[in-house]
Amino acid sequence: xxxxxxxxxxxxxxxxxxxxxxxxxxxxxxxxxxxxxxxxxxxxxxxxxxxxxxxxxxxxxxxxxxxxxxxxxxxxxxxxxxxxxxxxxxxxxxxxxxxxxxxxxxxxxxxxxxxxxxxxxxxxxxxxxxxxxxxxxxxxxxxxxxxxxxxxxxxxxxxxxx
Numbered sequence: 001x002x003x004x005x006x007x008x009x010x011x012x013x014x015x016x017x018x019x020x021x022x023x024x025x026x027x028x029x030x031x032x033x034x035x036x037x038x039x040x041x042x043x044x045x046x047x048x049x050x051x052x053x054x055x056x057x058x059x060x061x062x063x064x065x066x067x068x069x070x071x072x073x074x075x076x077x078x079x080x081x082x083x084x085x086x087x088x089x090x091x092x093x094x095x096x097x098x099x100x101x102x103x104x105x106x107x108x109x110x111x112x113x114x115x116x117x118x119x120x121x122x123x124x125x126x127x128x129x130x131x132x133x134x135x136x137x138x139x140x141x142x143x144x145x146x147x148x149x150x151x152x153x154x155x156x157x158x159x160x161x162x
Contacts, residue, residue, distance in 0.1 A: 020071055022071050042059075046058050062092070077091070128161050143157075
């Protein structure tokens, strides 16, 4: 028997405190605390994507269903719904924090893909390794001199780690 208290979706959506949590079947799952490097990479990704003419935002809730709300590190789309997306965006980006298993990022990608997100990137700022996912294929590791792509959107890894 679990001692975890279930939180109604309406209560979660009205929450404004720290830490940032994701909502999984009534349970709040705190996100790992971001490091300075994590914050810098997040800022750079948002900036580079906005320069390409799309809406790009950091730490915005995406409501996959009435039982699941995730918080990607970055989302991008031609227009992002307000106050948070309830329809799939073009791109979700996960930036790994120290101690955050890669399997967690891959599992979140599968949730984004099931929701209808066509592109997802996983960035490890410490190891400077990245994975590019497209809805029709398995993850592809991107080499250090390569680029992450989501349709016409491109982020060159040298721009992130140069």
